[in-house]
Amino acid sequence: MTCSIKKEVIEKTIEFHGHSCPGLAIGIRVSELAMEKLDIQNAKAPVCVTETDMCGVDAIQFLTGCSYGKGNLIHKDYGKSAFTFYDRDSQKGFRAVFMDNFADDEKQTDDTRVLMKKMIQGNATKQEEEQLQKLRNDRINRILQADLKNIFLTEDVDTPPVRPARILKSIQCDSCGETTMESRIRLFDDKNLCIPCFQNVEQKI
Numbered sequence: 001m002t003c004s005i006k007k008e009v010i011e012k013t014i015e016f017h018g019h020s021c022p023g024l025a026i027g028i029r030v031s032e033l034a035m036e037k038l039d040i041q042n043a044k045a046p047v048c049v050t051e052t053d054m055c056g057v058d059a060i061q062f063l064t065g066c067s068y069g070k071g072n073l074i075h076k077d078y079g080k081s082a083f084t085f086y087d088r089d090s091q092k093g094f095r096a097v098f099m100d101n102f103a104d105d106e107k108q109t110d111d112t113r114v115l116m117k118k119m120i121q122g123n124a125t126k127q128e129e130e131q132l133q134k135l136r137n138d139r140i141n142r143i144l145q146a147d148l149k150n151i152f153l154t155e156d157v158d159t160p161p162v163r164p165a166r167i168l169k170s171i172q173c174d175s176c177g178e179t180t181m182e183s184r185i186r187l188f189d190d191k192n193l194c195i196p197c198f199q200n201v202e203q204k205i
């Protein structure tokens, strides 16, 4: 079964992100999974914990109603293509991990790596550029057309992944004077410092 999200919606998601890429395709499919399993876009209290900050997060923000600004999209910097969705209202959730090699054979992976390296170093020929684009497009299509159960390992989650945001005090930085959330203040030489001011003094030591 291929992606059940409408073509126009996928196109709008690509527009929002700025380009089409495999990472965005992963984000689209995991959002689709969250729509199917939790009706996430209509959920009363949805939350997503993403373990990566790559392209796919834009699809999640665009499609699921979980966003950084609302505070119901939380990034944990683990560098994994893993996503937990939870609805605090229905108390249901799941964690999905993208199966990295689900449909790529080793040769395709190796070819992509070699071509990417050439591109980054700026010595890929026109033909190699096209070849890389084709490999990427194939991967995007495979991700968009696969059965969801073949691209994600999924397990149910029955406890909320994070506590609701606490209201924190704001404190004025003793160096720049800017108001800063209490949890981000560093204490140095009896002064309350924001992170950049703390980094400034730390560099001088």
Ligand SMILES: [Zn+2]
Residues within 6 Å of the ligand: 017, 019, 020, 021, 023, 024, 055
């Ligand atoms: Zn991208």
Ligand SMILES: [Zn+2]
Residues within 6 Å of the ligand: 173, 174, 175, 176, 177, 178, 193, 194, 195, 196, 197, 198
């Ligand atoms: Zn400061």
